[in-house]
Amino acid sequence: MTGDRKVFSLAQVAEHNNPKDCWLVIDGKTSHDLEGILALKRLFSMGISLATDCVLIMHLDYENEFVCYAVVVQVYDVTKFLEDHPGGDEVLLSATGKDATDDFEDVGHSTSAKAMMDEMYVGDIDTATIPTKTKYTPPNQPHYNQDKTPEFVVKLLQFLVPLLILGLAVGIRFYTKSAPA
Numbered sequence: 001m002t003g004d005r006k007v008f009s010l011a012q013v014a015e016h017n018n019p020k021d022c023w024l025v026i027d028g029k030t031s032h033d034l035e036g037i038l039a040l041k042r043l044f045s046m047g048i049s050l051a052t053d054c055v056l057i058m059h060l061d062y063e064n065e066f067v068c069y070a071v072v073v074q075v076y077d078v079t080k081f082l083e084d085h086p087g088g089d090e091v092l093l094s095a096t097g098k099d100a101t102d103d104f105e106d107v108g109h110s111t112s113a114k115a116m117m118d119e120m121y122v123g124d125i126d127t128a129t130i131p132t133k134t135k136y137t138p139p140n141q142p143h144y145n146q147d148k149t150p151e152f153v154v155k156l157l158q159f160l161v162p163l164l165i166l167g168l169a170v171g172i173r174f175y176t177k178s179a180p181a
């Protein structure tokens with residue numbers, strides 16, 4: 001299994017970005033044959049690392065069956081699937097040239113969708129060629145309320161207007177009382 005593993009750079013994958021030749025990079029669980037997994041594990045224990053990120057997971061499932069799979073970032077040729085993709089071809093084409101794992105996961109693809117991917121697998125990606133995800137965190141800035149002045153004026157008017165009306169009413173009353181009839 002390890003001998004014929006093809007490893008691509010992101011730039012190489014990005015060349016396959018059109019309806020006639022469309023490749024995607026998606027990180028997923030892939031169940032490999034036990035022999036292949038054990039061969040990988042032997043390499044790992046010997047301190048030999050692969051060009052790709054690969055995490056081996058082995059556990060017993062609910063029925064005490066021995067399950068093993070590798071998590072690797074893989075490259076899929078989806079060209080033949082473009083027309084049949086239930087989500088449409090455009091989403092697939094727009095997911096080329098990047099790590100489309102999040103796009104794929106966000107949709108919540110079914111296990112049968114994931115199973116289909118095995119047939120489209122063409123190789124793994126050298127994850128060193130994928131730019132690391134950085135989240136934008138805005139710098140800490142003091143809270144500045146742009147509407148402070150109008151807010152203050154409104155509050156002042158709310159206080160002054162009733163006072164003015166009251167003063168006016170008292171003034172009129174005083175004036176009309178004191179004026180000779």
Ligand code: HEM
Binds near residue numbers: 095108
């Ligand atoms: C090899 C890769 C892919 C395969 C085999 C695949 C397969 C499928 C399948 C079988 C479905 C039907 C629903 C399901 O069974 O989950 C589906 C739906 C969908 N997929 Fe994909 N897909 C792939 C990649 C992607 C990517 C990268 C995106 C986004 C950029 C995407 C977006 C969608 C959308 C939007 C739907 C429709 C969901 C809905 O209407 O509920 N797919 N896909």
